[in-house]
Amino acid sequence: MKGKRHVYLKMKTRDEARKILLEQFSSFHELQVEEVSSPDAVGRVLDEPVFARLSSPNYHAAAMDGVAVAAEATFGVNDARPKQLVVGKDTFFINTGQIMPEGTNAVVMIENVQVLDETTIQIESAAFPWQHVRKMGEDIVATELIFPQNHLVTPTCLGALLSGGVFSVHVKERPRVLIIPTGSELVDWTRVSLDEIRPGVVLETNSWVLGKLVEANGGTWIQHGMVPDKYELIRESVKQGVKGDAHIILVLAGSSAGSEDHTANVIQELGEVLVHGVTLMPGKPVVLGAVMDKPVIGVPGYPVSSIVTFDEFIRPLLCQMLRQTGTPRTIIPVVPTRKIASRLGIEELVRVKLGRVGANIVATPLPRGAGSITSFTEADGIIRIPNEVEGVRANEPVAAELLRPESAIEDTIVVVGSHDNSLDILADAIKARNYRFTLSSSHVGSTGGLMAIKAGVCHMAGSHLLDTEDGSYNLSYIKRYLPDVPVRMVHLVFRDQGLIVQRGNPKQVKGIADLVRNDIVFINRQGGSGTRILLDYRLKELSIEPSGIRGYGTEEFTHMAVAVAVLSGAADAGLGIYAAAQALDLDFIPVVTEQYDLVIPTAYFETEKIQTVLDIIRSADFKRRLETLGGYHTERTGEILL
Numbered sequence: 001m002k003g004k005r006h007v008y009l010k011m012k013t014r015d016e017a018r019k020i021l022l023e024q025f026s027s028f029h030e031l032q033v034e035e036v037s038s039p040d041a042v043g044r045v046l047d048e049p050v051f052a053r054l055s056s057p058n059y060h061a062a063a064m065d066g067v068a069v070a071a072e073a074t075f076g077v078n079d080a081r082p083k084q085l086v087v088g089k090d091t092f093f094i095n096t097g098q099i100m101p102e103g104t105n106a107v108v109m110i111e112n113v114q115v116l117d118e119t120t121i122q123i124e125s126a127a128f129p130w131q132h133v134r135k136m137g138e139d140i141v142a143t144e145l146i147f148p149q150n151h152l153v154t155p156t157c158l159g160a161l162l163s164g165g166v167f168s169v170h171v172k173e174r175p176r177v178l179i180i181p182t183g184s185e186l187v188d189w190t191r192v193s194l195d196e197i198r199p200g201v202v203l204e205t206n207s208w209v210l211g212k213l214v215e216a217n218g219g220t221w222i223q224h225g226m227v228p229d230k231y232e233l234i235r236e237s238v239k240q241g242v243k244g245d246a247h248i249i250l251v252l253a254g255s256s257a258g259s260e261d262h263t264a265n266v267i268q269e270l271g272e273v274l275v276h277g278v279t280l281m282p283g284k285p286v287v288l289g290a291v292m293d294k295p296v297i298g299v300p301g302y303p304v305s306s307i308v309t310f311d312e313f314i315r316p317l318l319c320q321m322l323r324q325t326g327t328p329r330t331i332i333p334v335v336p337t338r339k340i341a342s343r344l345g346i347e348e349l350v351r352v353k354l355g356r357v358g359a360n361i362v363a364t365p366l367p368r369g370a371g372s373i374t375s376f377t378e379a380d381g382i383i384r385i386p387n388e389v390e391g392v393r394a395n396e397p398v399a400a401e402l403l404r405p406e407s408a409i410e411d412t413i414v415v416v417g418s419h420d421n422s423l424d425i426l427a428d429a430i431k432a433r434n435y436r437f438t439l440s441s442s443h444v445g446s447t448g449g450l451m452a453i454k455a456g457v458c459h460m461a462g463s464h465l466l467d468t469e470d471g472s473y474n475l476s477y478i479k480r481y482l483p484d485v486p487v488r489m490v491h492l493v494f495r496d497q498g499l500i501v502q503r504g505n506p507k508q509v510k511g512i513a514d515l516v517r518n519d520i521v522f523i524n525r526q527g528g529s530g531t532r533i534l535l536d537y538r539l540k541e542l543s544i545e546p547s548g549i550r551g552y553g554t555e556e557f558t559h560m561a562v563a564v565a566v567l568s569g570a571a572d573a574g575l576g577i578y579a580a581a582q583a584l585d586l587d588f589i590p591v592v593t594e595q596y597d598l599v600i601p602t603a604y605f606e607t608e609k610i611q612t613v614l615d616i617i618r619s620a621d622f623k624r625r626l627e628t629l630g631g632y633h634t635e636r637t638g639e640i641l642l
Contacts (some may be wrong), residue, residue: 011277011284013387014312014347020274021288021313022320025295031172031247031321038161041153044171045218045322050146054165055137060100064132067091067113067121068104071129082124084116091121100133107132140164150323152218175321177214177314178246179207180224180237182263183253183301188226206252206306210299213310217318222246235266242270242292248317249294251287253301263287263298271296279387281348282368283308303373308349329401334363334381336398337416337442337457341391351379352400353440355412355459358603362414362457363400364442380404380412380440395455408438413609415441417449417461418530419558420596421579422493422632425625429616437609443557445529446474450481450599459604460613462492464530464596468537473595475642486602489642491595492617496578496631497534498591500566505587507572512538512591515549515573522551523562523571531559534592535575560584578631593633597641614638 012020033047062068069091077083085091091108092101100107106127114122140146146164147157153171161169186204187197197203204226211221227237234251241249251263264276264287271291276298278286282305287298295317299306319326334354342348352363363383366375381400385392392398402409413430415423419441427439441462444452449461467476478487501509507520512535515522525531539546546552551571556562562574563584581588604610616622618638626632 014280017275017278046151047170052140052164055142056140056163061134062094066107066110068094071106071127074126077126175219175247177221177248178241179250181207181252182227184228186226231262249296333397334400335360337364342385348385350383351375354380354409355414411436414458415460416452416458418446419443447528461599490598491639494633499589500581523565523574526555579629582630
């Protein structure tokens with residue numbers, strides 16, 4: 001079996017694969033039953049119906065402070081015909097929750113009672129039977145059904161159980177999931193220091209993420225030790241796993257088509273492969289199998305793929321075992337800020353940032369790589385592009401599944417444009433100042449930011465576009481691209497821009513002129529970015545043809561991505577800001593101090609969101625935090641320039 005590669009010849013759609021899995025285990029052996037105290041049942045699923053043992057309330061109780069009376073004795077009473085009652089005989093003072101005295105069936109609120117003396121009161125309105133009284137069994141009647149079997153007990157359910165005299169219940173045991181991480185490159189993050197992490201070493205994190213997802217969906221998990229990429233070891237781990245008390249076995253990584261991807265072969269040898277490969281991105285290599293009547297699932301190793309596999313297959317399986325339908329995500333219409341391409345024949349799940357801008361909720365796509373875990377942590381929603389569709393167009397409404405409450409989307413400040421590390425500081429400061437607001441920034445370059453304002457899909461754009469004719473920043477571009485859109489421009493920072501090179505500058509790069517050297521590999525920024533415009537301007541000044549620079553066509557979208565490319569050795573130099581170089585302990589060769597501004601549509605300038613941003617960037621604390629990053633100058637931060 002070792003070294004055998006798999007080719008996805010019989011891939012199933014997501015729906016087909018899920019149906020095969022759930023039907024295979026539709027008569028999956030029943031979960032055992034546990035008796036637990038009612039408080040401990042919160043988050044558990046009832047195995048049998050629960051009937052009340054007590055009525056609630058179990059006596060007629062006053063619902064207001066006042067006096068208890070027989071309603072019939074007050075008929076005919078009004079302002080013109082008040083009635084006096086003897087305390088202790090005709091009426092009784094009573095507080096909320098107290099038992100109603102024998103012979104009474106109504107309460108007159110204390111505000112409507114005149115106390116004449118210690119033994120006499122007067123009322124001026126009639127009471128009706130059971131006025132301001134909680135009758136016995138008003139909420140729960142003894143012997144009636146409180147909850148049916150398969151009911152998920154919530155914190156609010158607990159009150160009904162205890163009030164009904166039910167102090168313990170029978171619940172289904174939590175499904176147990178054995179998680180087997182595989183890979184010779186894996187290391188245990190709990191036992192390694194950051195200094196020990198070298199290229200080729202991967203922190204084993206997927207089992208923790210999936211384990212916590214299992215817990216959040218009513219199960220419990222057992223973490224197997226890490227297994228190297230050896231067929232015999234993986235087979236033995238799965239074999240012993242299915243013999244144990246786990247209900248589901250997950251094999252992490254090794255589900256794809258590589259020579260070291262053994263999961264499908266192991267499942268086929270020990271049992272049956274039901275599905276290998278689905279027309280879903282991310283998540284395509286998933287393996288769904290059965291061994292000894294237990295589900296064994298090969299989970300792709302990329303973090304995003306593993307989470308998608310959980311959502312699409314493992315969560316539904318847990319729900320079926322617990323007889324739960326699961327909570328469907330809210331679906332809302334959104335407007336993509338740009339075209340999103342997709343392959344025919346593959347259903348693609350695109351993670352997006354969302355925010356309300358004007359009348360629309362706009363969606364900005366996040367990186368789509370299956371290894372980009374931050375695309376899930378930053379995502380507000382998911383756009384599903386069906387198998388038969390090649391993509392979605394910009395500015396045309398599509399459906400999105402919400403990953404966050406809709407109220408959070410309403411309070412998102414959408415920033416599109418040039419990347420700058422100061423936006424991270426701003427995002428944190430906004431959350432500290434007004435926890436309702438969240439900053440969502442998408443990095444498409446300065447020109448892209450102005451185009452986003454023109455399309456009406458953002459609240460602000462970060463821009464540092466150099467006018468090569470007069471040396472000014474942004475103003476001429478605003479006039480060119482936004483002639484009919486009223487905007488304001490607020491200065492954020494001056495920042496040092498230059499060449500980022502490896503620590504110690506081993507290639508002895510001195511300036512932009514050195515980029516034409518054959519031994520220098522450059523990493524560029526995307527077209528339309530202010531950094532790219534600056535580079536092209538300097539190249540023109542030096543009469544350097546871009547084609548003469550190795551790597552000129554290789555692009556990144558952020559300064560930090562440029563710095564990482566240099567740090568990793570993928571490039572020798574890249575143009576970026578000093579703060580990015582300092583963050584990764586790289587060397588920096590200054591080129592220019594440039595102006596970075598926020599362009600804000602006038603329609604949003606006076607809103608609470610934007611005024612919160614302006615208050616923060618003008619604060620001493622924000623300026624101090626920027627200056628600690630290095631390469632920033634804040635003497636004019638917060639000035640309105642337009």
